[in-house]
């Protein structure tokens with residue numbers, strides 16, 4: 001649909017191409033009005049911040065840093081509250097501290113946050129007790145509630161997504177620069193957690209070491225400003241192209257286009273068609289771009305993504321997020337890495353150990369086994385180790401709350417526990433304890449390389 005003539009030139013070239021996974025908005029006029037409003041709204045992030053992230057991701061591509069990207073599968077409008085945002089951030093900060101200290105590597109921290117409101121789905125409809133309704137596509141499109149009314153796509157939700165993203169980002173910026181993320185708070189992030197959980201206790205021991213190191217540095221007269229704030233970036237899947245285009249602006253410094261809805265956006269497994277609208281859109285913007293690579297990805301496709309999205313071969317521009325499944329990663333990944341490396345391109349390679357490892361439990365809950373998640377990351381590391389390339393990071397669905405959505409972990413969740421706190425709007429997330437377990441285990445793998 002051609003929605004707006006005022007969009008920056010080049011930002012809407014995708015409109016003549018097939019766009020997968022777009023909602024069927026019932027009222028085109030209403031969509032047009034919403035987009036006109038969105039076009040007039042201020043940017044959520046600045047082009048210069050996107051460039052800064054690109055330079056951090058260049059370090060990842062060059063083997064000098066590790067990407068920690070994580071957050072909800074699907075953010076929800078009713079979860080835009082201080083506690084939930086702080087808990088998520090706290091979990092990522094704790095994981096970041098574990099990885100930085102235990103693996104001795106700079107960690108680039110990127111949330112699946114402040115924009116992750118849209119979901120690609122396997123099926124257009126959902127059936128419960130003989131009733132079939134349109135599937136839930138994220139709070140940016142329709143309601144989670146299983147009623148005909150809630151499931152009608154409503155473009156006003158695009159504006160709610162903008163405002164929810166703005167509030168979230170505002171709080172995240174306050175937390176990360178206003179003292180909460182000061183490394184001296186490394187114990188405070190754990191206070192509500194340490195007693196009850198093995199990973200919390202392990203973390204506490206590490207936090208004491210970090211404290212000692214900080215005290216030592218202070219005694220030597222060094223108290224670096226870098227420890228008082230944290231660089232934290234926001235990312236989401238660029239799924240709803242009308243929204244992303246409405247938030248695409250021309251950078252006054254360079255004349256280039258940036259999608260100012262988030263610092264980094266990625267193209268998902270279901271929308272990465274080379275002749276499709278999503279890749280075309282991503283090719284026009286200058287943000288760092290991720291592309292999810294499932295087990296069917298061919299080396300030729302991977303090389304074509306590089307030609308389309310990173311024609312200048314700029315490290316940090318392109319991140320390949322590998323999500324093959326624990327049973328396939330060791331077979332499928334080596335050829336991709338070999339061919340990409342041989343081409344001379346320098347992309348960041350990151351493991352998403354969640355999306356290839358989903359199954360349905362007998363109770364009907366969609367879940368993932370912690371051991372499969374871990375095994376996929378192990379396979380990812382093994383492949384890179386054997387090829388002498390850099391395992392650049394992890395991309396994980398997680399929450400700071402004590403949910404029971406994935407099975408396993410040190411504080412073990414059993415299949416029979418799933419119903420207790422199964423709160424995700426879409427896919428199962430690691431809870432805080434499982435997330436910290438993963439961070440410790442990944443740090444060991446990284447150190448052991």
Ligand SMILES: O=C[C@H](O)[C@H](O)COP(=O)(O)O
Pocket residue numbers: 073119120121122123355426427
């Ligand atoms: O988060 C990813 C996808 O949106 C999700 O895995 C699709 O889930 P579905 O197969 O239930 O549609």
Ligand SMILES: C=C(OP(=O)(O)O)C(=O)O
Pocket residue numbers: 073120237267268269270292323355
């Ligand atoms: C949908 C997602 O993943 P994928 O495209 O890899 O299935 C996601 O990360 O939310």
